[in-house]
Amino acid sequence: MNATEVRQIVLDIIEDVALDEDVSNLNDEVALREQLDLDSMDFLDIVMELKKRHKVEVPQEDYPRLATMSSCVEYLTPKFQ
Amino acid sequence: MTSQTWTTQPDSYRIVITGIGLTAPNGNNLSEFRKNLLEGVSGLDWMEVRHMGRLAAGNCDFDEKKYQSRKMRKRGTRAGAIGIYCAHEALLDSGRTIEEEERDDVGIYVGITEHGNVETENEIHELYQNDLNTEFWSHHHNPRTVANAPAGEISLNLGVTGPAYTVGAACAAGNLGLIHGAQMIRAGEVKWAIAGGISESTHTFGIFAAFNAQGALGSDEDPAKATKPLDKERNGIAVSEGGCLYILETLESAKQRGAKIYGEIAGYHVNSDATDFVLPNNERQVQCMNKAMKKAGLEAKNIDVVSMHATGTSLGDIQEAKAVREVFDHSDNTLINATKGFIGHCMGAAGALELAGNIPSFEDSMVHGCKNIFDLDPECEMKGLVTKGHVNKDVKIILNNSFGMLGINSALIIAKYEN
Secondary structure, eight states: OOHHHHHHHHHHHHHHHSTTSOOTTOOTTSBHHHHSOOOHHHHHHHHHHHHHHHOOOOOGGGGGGGSBHHHHHHHHGGGGO | OOOOSGGGSOTTTOEEEEEEEEEBTTBSSHHHHHHHHHHTOOOEEEEEETTTEEEEEEOOOOOTTSSSOHHHHHHSOHHHHHHHHHHHHHHHHHTOOOOGGGGGGEEEEEEESOOSHHHHHHHHHHHHHTTTOGGGSOTTHHHHHSTTHHHHHHHHHHTOOSOEEEEEOGGGHHHHHHHHHHHHHHTTSOSEEEEEEEEOGGGOHHHHHHHHHTTOBOOOSSGGGSOOTTBTTOOOBOEEOEEEEEEEEEHHHHHHHTOOOOEEEEEEEEEEOOSOSSSOOHHHHHHHHHHHHHHHTOOGGGOOEEEEOOOSOHHHHHHHHHHHHHHHTTOSSOEEEEOHHHHOBOGGGHHHHHHHHHTTHHHHOEEEOOSSOSSBOGGGOOTTBOOSSEEEOOOOEEEEEEEETTTEEEEEEEEOOOO
16 A cells, blocks of 8 residues: 555544534645644544454554654554555 | 412512423423323323334424534433423523623523433444444443433523532422422522423433333333223333423512412422332322322312322322322312323423423413323222313312332322413
8 A cells, every 4th residue: 555545544543533514625744733623532443443344553652653644654564464 | 268378488588480491292381281281192102112122102302403503413312402401491481581790690400210221222233333342332321321410501502500419319300390499499509490300211222121020011012001090001101202391490580570470389298119120109199199298288179189199000190199088088179190101101200291281271270191001990980080172170289199110109280370
């Protein structure tokens, strides 16, 4: 799976978690929390959905790697191989 | 003349109702609910219940998104959504808003029969879909199932920073929420309160299954007739959801604001049977009603309306009828009604909703009757029982009964406010 496909997977999950928000114009280099109304429970939802939908585990110490879209893609792409 | 005690108290001690927000299976606000009670409109219908199939139940159709974002609704519970809707409706009705400088001084007291069954059942259902792998168990489970969840969701939504918690009192909880709210205002803990009761019980199959196992789940070919309180052929309750929250404040603050006053808390009493987990005890029910009247300085003949708990179970209705006869049989003034034939048993919301359905009688001078009494059980006969339709009467005092499992009884007396 390439980086573009992983980005789409992450975007689909964020869209389902941040239900009331428009995620179509995200800046990949800016922290997700600065662009969307996401709190700690939302990040746990994102981690849970990665596990449920794609069997991808994100250990707690790696949560900071999910800060921006590009850091998500960089961190998760190897896990989707 | 009565020797009513509440009117002798200072305005700063007298507690009045200045707003009502509700959702019932047959109405999403007080005027709709009242109209349907007067016109005999049922709120019961078929519902698919997990593991059990089609059963009669009472569900509400208010707009969950009216006061809550989609994300917060998904994160929270149905009980929280009901509570948030009712709280906003009550605030709008009262003309009150949550001001920054006073949000510490507002209390939220929500009566509940139970909480957490719905979410726990959902998680266990998911667990079985996931081969019993607990790694998929949701981190939302704990915040959704803590006993204060519905009140906490309301405080988060409104930004209220005063005390917000639930009052667990089985099916007496609606009355208990109101009573507790009044007590906290009088104790000086809060300046005003959002108080009442809510229920999400139709979303847990366990409650249906348990009433069924107890032989107390009502049924009929017509879902609207599934529960028939006081009728000879009654065979149990209809499980329902709902909510009713009131704005409570002192008479002093209501006067200062020029608020509309629906009624005043004239007296109440809460006691326990200490005899059985589920079977009622009419001796304690009699004591509860009598003590509530004594606290208010009233006698049976002063009570214009008794709103019964009457759930439609075989034994429960007989016991309560016996208790009501003992207290009110010598009163020529008192009319008696019961609401669950219309809306089923709204559990934690029942007491608060059934009271709300009667409060408009202070203004419209009508007493709504019961529903689904086709052949009155001779053991449930009571002088003054309005079996159907409605009766015209000048109403000044309502006594609202609400009882619950583990032997908790409550009687709440509301008086018309007259300047």
